[in-house]
Amino acid sequence: MTLSLDLTAEGARDALRSRAATAEKPSLIGLTRAELAAALIESGTVPERQAKMRAQQLWHWMYVRGVSDFAGMFNISKDLRAELDKHFTVARPEIVEEQISADGTRKWLFRFPPRGAGRPVEIETVYIPEEGRGTLCISSQVGCTLTCSFCHTGTQKLVRNLTAEEILAQLLTARDRLGDFPDRDTPDGAIVPAEGRKVSNIVMMGMGEPLYNFEAVKKALLIASDGDGLSLSKRRITLSTSGVVPEILRTGEEIGVMLAISLHATNDDLRDLLVPINKKYPLKELIAACRAYPGLSNAKRITFEYVMLKDVNDSIEDAKGLIKLLKGIPAKINLIPFNPWPGTNYQCSDWETIEKFADYINNAGYASPIRTPRGRDILAACGQLKSESERMRKVDRLALEAMMIAGHGEA
Numbered sequence: 001m002t003l004s005l006d007l008t009a010e011g012a013r014d015a016l017r018s019r020a021a022t023a024e025k026p027s028l029i030g031l032t033r034a035e036l037a038a039a040l041i042e043s044g045t046v047p048e049r050q051a052k053m054r055a056q057q058l059w060h061w062m063y064v065r066g067v068s069d070f071a072g073m074f075n076i077s078k079d080l081r082a083e084l085d086k087h088f089t090v091a092r093p094e095i096v097e098e099q100i101s102a103d104g105t106r107k108w109l110f111r112f113p114p115r116g117a118g119r120p121v122e123i124e125t126v127y128i129p130e131e132g133r134g135t136l137c138i139s140s141q142v143g144c145t146l147t148c149s150f151c152h153t154g155t156q157k158l159v160r161n162l163t164a165e166e167i168l169a170q171l172l173t174a175r176d177r178l179g180d181f182p183d184r185d186t187p188d189g190a191i192v193p194a195e196g197r198k199v200s201n202i203v204m205m206g207m208g209e210p211l212y213n214f215e216a217v218k219k220a221l222l223i224a225s226d227g228d229g230l231s232l233s234k235r236r237i238t239l240s241t242s243g244v245v246p247e248i249l250r251t252g253e254e255i256g257v258m259l260a261i262s263l264h265a266t267n268d269d270l271r272d273l274l275v276p277i278n279k280k281y282p283l284k285e286l287i288a289a290c291r292a293y294p295g296l297s298n299a300k301r302i303t304f305e306y307v308m309l310k311d312v313n314d315s316i317e318d319a320k321g322l323i324k325l326l327k328g329i330p331a332k333i334n335l336i337p338f339n340p341w342p343g344t345n346y347q348c349s350d351w352e353t354i355e356k357f358a359d360y361i362n363n364a365g366y367a368s369p370i371r372t373p374r375g376r377d378i379l380a381a382c383g384q385l386k387s388e389s390e391r392m393r394k395v396d397r398l399a400l401e402a403m404m405i406a407g408h409g410e411a
């Protein structure tokens, strides 16, 4: 059963909108410390000699305490708070819809201002709680320029890149809604524990190709992992790419997070069809870039994602090819049951086939978790997030749910 809080109802929506960011005032979220200090000076709110200290203070309120209103920043004088509020905002985006699945998975539909794209844009963010951790699946773009043939996002045009602020807003707002800023009201100077967080991990596996929005993604992830702020360990942040080879090394050197590669095929002919960026950066180049990824070890492995498509890439020959291809790379293999969508020609492999494939890989020495479909009742699947313009009608959604249940052979 789904507990769905449909915030499209006027009253509920107004309550959240009242604190949502207005497009006119620039946000302080998503700026580097230096940019933050510069913005304070430029606006005339803070004298130059105080800028560094004030930037540090704001950083703490925004990222440790998760405050979304200057009024809550108690160690800043009332006058300065009012002045800041005149020029800037730290507010959250509008939440159009929040759904909570029976298994605890949550899905939000956030609305951001147009920023030149013509209309406001909407994106989905998904939270998946598991034993011992909670993972937030974050989007980097609205739509995608790439056209992977099994991916629903691939059927949508790129509307625009998300800004660093919007990428971080997904994390901040999810933590708000999960009550995951418990230290919001602790006294100033108190030690704020980073353990026991509801959002312990993030994966850039929502909509879009993060390495085609490199600068914004880099900025957002460096802020998310900043030890004086949101403090997520880089080992708990995974960036998934379809294989933008020239940016892979930079990801390791400049961001330093864990890498996931959407592999899905072990020969160029098939990968050209499934993940067309392969025509530009074929497997040989992709695998070479993976081998060169900085800091790899048995404790720090690359995750290779492999979507299980019936009669397409799911034979034992394919499993053999996979092991051969990854030889010598510290790797994890993530088998993803294909998540069907209306209009797709692909089907998910049978459960038995997936298990045989997984067994082969296990015997070759890889732990190969099968990513269990989660939040099925609210359709919260990474790689299948959609924008407002493409939102499914309810009847299609129900049909899809039925397909998924049938396809995966369990309720």
Ligand code: SAH
Binding pocket: 148, 150, 151, 152, 204, 205, 206, 207, 208, 209, 210, 240, 241, 242, 261, 262, 263, 305, 307, 336, 337, 338, 339, 340, 341, 382, 383, 384
């Ligand atoms: N653009 C990036 C990140 C977003 S997609 C990338 O391609 O890696 C996140 C993951 O979901 C990718 O591995 C993608 O191939 C996979 N995916 C996309 N559509 C899917 C579907 N319908 N079923 C299962 N996995 C899917």
Ligand code: SF4
Binding pocket: 144, 145, 146, 147, 148, 151, 152, 153, 154, 155, 206, 207, 208, 209, 242, 262, 383
């Ligand atoms: Fe874009 Fe990733 Fe989907 Fe490919 S799988 S179309 S890169 S979102």
